[in-house]
Amino acid sequence: QSALTQPASVSGSPGQSITISCTGTSSDVGGYNYVSWYQHHPGKVPKLMIYDVSNRPSGVSNRFSGSKSGNTASLTISGLQAEDETDYYCSSYTSSSTYVFGTGTKVTVL
Amino acid sequence: EVRLVESGGGLVQRGGSLRLSCAASGFPFSTYWMSWVRQAPGKGLEWVANIKLDGSEKYYVDSVKGRFTISRDDDKNSLYLQMNSLRAEDTAVYYCARDTRRFLWFGEPWGQGTLVTVSS
Numbered sequence: 534q535s536a537l538t539q540p541a542s543v544s545g546s547p548g549q550s551i552t553i554s555c556t557g558t559s560s561d562v563g564g565y566n567y568v569s570w571y572q573h574h575p576g577k578v579p580k581l582m583i584y585d586v587s588n589r590p591s592g593v594s595n596r597f598s599g600s601k602s603g604n605t606a607s608l609t610i611s612g613l614q615a616e617d618e619t620d621y622y623c624s625s626y627t628s629s630s631t632y633v634f635g636t637g638t639k640v641t642v643l
Numbered sequence: 644e645v646r647l648v649e650s651g652g653g654l655v656q657r658g659g660s661l662r663l664s665c666a667a668s669g670f671p672f673s674t675y676w677m678s679w680v681r682q683a684p685g686k687g688l689e690w691v692a693n694i695k696l697d698g699s700e701k702y703y704v705d706s707v708k709g710r711f712t713i714s715r716d717d718d719k720n721s722l723y724l725q726m727n728s729l730r731a732e733d734t735a736v737y738y739c740a741r742d743t744r745r746f747l748w749f750g751e752p753w754g755q756g757t758l759v760t761v762s763s
Contacts, residue, residue, distance in 0.1 A: 567744075577755070579747075580749070580752055581748055581749070622688050624688075630744070631690060631693070637688070
């Protein structure tokens with residue numbers, strides 16, 4: 534049950550695109566198309582941004598997109614905006630009927 | 644809208660016990676798995692436990708096995724987490740979430756979770 538690996542921080546200028554990686558194993562990310570991404574502002578509950586690798590819940594901006602290749606999933610934020618500055622976590626359902634989260638990435642808008 | 648309201652957190656001594664509750668509304672509670680997730684101060688999110696819709700299956704992260712027990716009362720639309728033998732590293736904000744067995748849904752954004760502080 535080791536945490537998925539994410540970069541500690543990613544930054545970009547307004548309008549640019551950034552990508553956050555999430556690396557796991559064949560027992561989680563690589564084994565299922567059940568990768569999800571959460572935006573987490575301090576003091577609030579995590580907000581689901583992407584589910585099942587690349588699907589967006591209703592109400593989530595199409596500037597957010599997800600993909601996966603092998604044991605690594607990615608979240609791309611295009612047209613970066615000041616309001617995107619916060620923490621992001623990936624998660625994967627696992628072969629043990631449990632979940633594992635990523636280590637978290639702090640996004641900074643320069 | 645999915646509404647999940649956690650309660651029961653507080654300050655407890657190391658080795659003590661606490662029972663968290665989560666009141667659910669806005670969806671058919673009895674037809675969903677449910678999970679608990681926590682975030683320790685300055686740390687990332689950590690999945691803690693989940694329970695099947697009929698309570699027949701329960702899974703836990705290794706660090707809480709044998710100490711925490713997840714349960715549910717479908718008549719009351721409520722989820723619980725009984726925490727025993729608490730350790731300093733259990734200090735965290737605890738969130739409940741609707742569990743689709745693919746992803747977690749934490750409810751409306753204004754939710755806050757419930758803070759558990761274990762003093763040594």
